[in-house]
Amino acid sequence: MTTTAKTIALTLGTVAAFAALTFLMFSFTTQVEAYNGGAKSVGSKLEVSIADSGRVIVRGAEVTAVSDNTIRAETEWGATSLQWTINTDAGTDFVTKHGSGSDLDDIAVGQYVSFSGVIDGSGSALTVDADAVKNWSLDGGSAATTTKAELRAEARAEAKNGWGKFMSELKAFSWFKK
Secondary structure (H helix, E strand, C coil), rough: CHHHHHHHHHHHHHHHHHHHHHHHHHHHHHHHHCCCCCHHHCCCCEEECCCCCCCEEECCCCEEEECCEEEEEEEEEEEEEEEEEEHHHCCCCCECCCCCCHHHHHHCCHHHHHEEECCCCCCCCEEEEEEEEEEEECCCCCCCCCCCCHHHHHHHHHHHHHHHHHHHHHHHHHHHHH
8 A cells, every 4th residue: 555545545434533523512512411411311201280179290390398298399381481380298199200109309409300180270280189208319219310400410321431431332443543
């Protein structure tokens, strides 16, 4: 192979490698940004459904306060925000993201929950007597990722580890090691 052919091959290889790296950097950045997306970051979608009967299903509400048997949460769409007061009692079922048993003590500010129940029509606020609360920020028996900051840190670590693994396995760059 002539020197010119080697130079052309090396140049084309370098251009292809940088194009691949640019694509991968974009995809890892997109992955990290997906974790910054509120309810979606823990696997829940954002949804509010209120039936004529007063039956409510809310998915992806962010917890803003927890006290006694009450959870305060909000759902946001752009600049619009709905504030929820969720009343719980001994009959309320608490579950984690994957359906494991849970309780009110496992819920903390910054976590994401879904809930169902009936609107308490005695006041003007959106108050729900909940029959079920699902904590999307808990995976199972142990408290996993709980807040937006922890989700972001976890996503960045995963992206960084994935990027390092990719770079170490990339054959086109093996000549750097020699």
